[in-house]
Amino acid sequence: MKKAVVCLFLIFAFALTCYGCSPKGEKATRTQSTIAEFESLEELQSMNVFSNSGCKVSLNTQKDYISEGNSSMYVEYFGSDGMPMPDFFVDNQIVIYAQREDFIKRSNNYSNVESFAIDIFNASDRNTNVYLELTNESGNNIVWDYVPLVKGQMNHCVFDVDLKKAVYLGIDKVDTIVLHFDPVLSIQTPLKLYLDHFVTRDYVEVPDTTLTLPTLEQNEICYFENDYVFDTLVVATTDLPITAHPFILEKNTNPAFVTQGENSLKITRFPTVSQTSNNRRWLNVNFDSKYISLIDFYGYDIDQYEICFDVYSDYSETIDFVCKFTSSSGYINSIAYLKPNQWTSIRLKMNEKTNNGIIMDWNSLSDIQFMLHEYFGPTKAIMYVDNMRIESVQEG
Numbered sequence: 001m002k003k004a005v006v007c008l009f010l011i012f013a014f015a016l017t018c019y020g021c022s023p024k025g026e027k028a029t030r031t032q033s034t035i036a037e038f039e040s041l042e043e044l045q046s047m048n049v050f051s052n053s054g055c056k057v058s059l060n061t062q063k064d065y066i067s068e069g070n071s072s073m074y075v076e077y078f079g080s081d082g083m084p085m086p087d088f089f090v091d092n093q094i095v096i097y098a099q100r101e102d103f104i105k106r107s108n109n110y111s112n113v114e115s116f117a118i119d120i121f122n123a124s125d126r127n128t129n130v131y132l133e134l135t136n137e138s139g140n141n142i143v144w145d146y147v148p149l150v151k152g153q154m155n156h157c158v159f160d161v162d163l164k165k166a167v168y169l170g171i172d173k174v175d176t177i178v179l180h181f182d183p184v185l186s187i188q189t190p191l192k193l194y195l196d197h198f199v200t201r202d203y204v205e206v207p208d209t210t211l212t213l214p215t216l217e218q219n220e221i222c223y224f225e226n227d228y229v230f231d232t233l234v235v236a237t238t239d240l241p242i243t244a245h246p247f248i249l250e251k252n253t254n255p256a257f258v259t260q261g262e263n264s265l266k267i268t269r270f271p272t273v274s275q276t277s278n279n280r281r282w283l284n285v286n287f288d289s290k291y292i293s294l295i296d297f298y299g300y301d302i303d304q305y306e307i308c309f310d311v312y313s314d315y316s317e318t319i320d321f322v323c324k325f326t327s328s329s330g331y332i333n334s335i336a337y338l339k340p341n342q343w344t345s346i347r348l349k350m351n352e353k354t355n356n357g358i359i360m361d362w363n364s365l366s367d368i369q370f371m372l373h374e375y376f377g378p379t380k381a382i383m384y385v386d387n388m389r390i391e392s393v394q395e396g
């Protein structure tokens, strides 16, 4: 038995070696393109780091803090002195314009990107996070992800791109590339970071990003079983400041958080970095219009049927959850209050009147949105949604 395992291992190792040392001329799986190498003051000046009064920027030439070339960028973010608010924070971001022809040796079309990578030495006295955000002209978040930065070491950060979704959102026309870091409160010591070698890892052969519309089951609004939904659900952050952290939307496969089939929608919420908590804004999760047109509302007696779905929240307090349905006759909001760590079954009568006081024309449904308040919780919170369906009205 042991022998067989060793043999298998050897075969596997041999296969790997062959793969690693493929003869010249054979196709590589990916190449690399530069976004920024932080090699000159001029290059640094082309990013909007200097305009930020809460940080210091300089060109570093100490070898320990360089991963490529002769220099890196040193950024020090500090909480501002004398601010009356204890939660005052510095708007700590670096914005790189995707069309900087002088430094970026590529177009603003990133639709061949497998991942973004940057090396960051965290010389602060604490761990922090780096957030990567790509937006296009419409302000949509095409990519939004984060990687932890361990203190006292060079962190090789890689942000994988979900290319199907990114293409759907317009990664072929990127407007800005933003790097954020955790906020620095005025009572905290500064964040001290060295940035170097910001690149994209590109596919040589770009995978197929065509979306295929699913076939819905009878009574289904969304069972979250088809990849199409996950590839096209969008977080709308239009009126939010750039320091607001949007959600991460994912397919959940853990059966503990599924009420239908094998999957559900997982929504991870991050606390908004904001100075005021009295004026909470909304963040929306929007369904794709082509998907909505697949839902079959014909033949239902609206007095006899309801729209139903299940939502789970792990947040320690009761939290509100709004689902908005919009049609040519107006919209209906279903408002639910989710208790912690349990499923809430939401039911909305189909004969409810819209905001215009008339019966909803479900056949002309154009939008389904989950509306969630901007969130100030101390840590991230997770929600699951599953089994959106049309069902006969429950008695009692």
Ligand SMILES: [Ca+2]
Pocket (backbone or CB within 6 Å): 223, 224, 225, 258, 259, 260, 261, 262, 263, 264, 386, 387
């Ligand atoms: Ca499901």
